[in-house]
Amino acid sequence: MVETLLGKKVGMTQVFDGKGEAVPVTVIHFEDAVVVDKKTDEKDGYTAVRIGVGDVKKPKRVSKAVKGIYKNEKNKKDLPLKKRLKEIRMPREEADKFNVGDTISLDGVFKEGDFIDASGITKGKGFQGVMKKHNFHGGPGGHGSMHHRLPGSVGASSYPSRVFKNQKMPGRLGGDKVTAQNLVVEKVDAENKVMLVRGAVPGAKNGMVLVKKSVKKEKGGK
Secondary structure (H helix, E strand, C coil): CCCEEEEEEEEEEEEECCCCCEEEEEEEECCCEEEEEEECHHHHCCCEEEEEEEECCCHHHCCHHHHHHHHCHHHCCCCCCEEEEEEEECCHHHHCCCCCCCEECHHHCCCCCCEEEEEEECCCCEEECHHHHHCCCCCCCCCCCCCCCCCCCCCCCCCCCCCCCCCCCCEEECCCEEEEEEEEEEEEECCCCEEEEECCCCCCCCCEEEEEECCCCCCCCC
């Protein structure tokens, strides 16, 4: 059974639960995934299903190597080009249930009450100082201190005469892959191919999100 799908983060809103309380949710849109290829123990050393998501607007920009994946000569079946590919490993008995060209929909993978892990690329914030990046307090606020937002001493002259490894210093902030674990599926709208997830999901609007069943929580039930 496939327990992973690629979706697009639409944004955040709120819904009301049975008690009438407002619940913040993230809206994720899932297009139907197509089984593009399968990996086998005999040929590849492991079993997996490769799925494709999102239509390609300009096929001429797709390389011949990628087009060869969709041509799928071993199955003699040409498939529509997809924007993104994701390989999902699974036991052989589960992989055997899928054939190249099969469609995987949202309601066939997730349901209300499931615990999920959502991975995305966080918003890039460029080069930032220690106060924004590491939550440093900063220096005195008086006009004469001249030490308002500086990091302070990082390596004294006599000892240790160097900067320790992993010292918190200014640098690039954001743009990292982050996984939010144990989020609860609040609602699945199969008709509109939308899923509402309780809480925040990493990434900016219209960013791709990898959603899979939680690896730490029991599946099903809040």
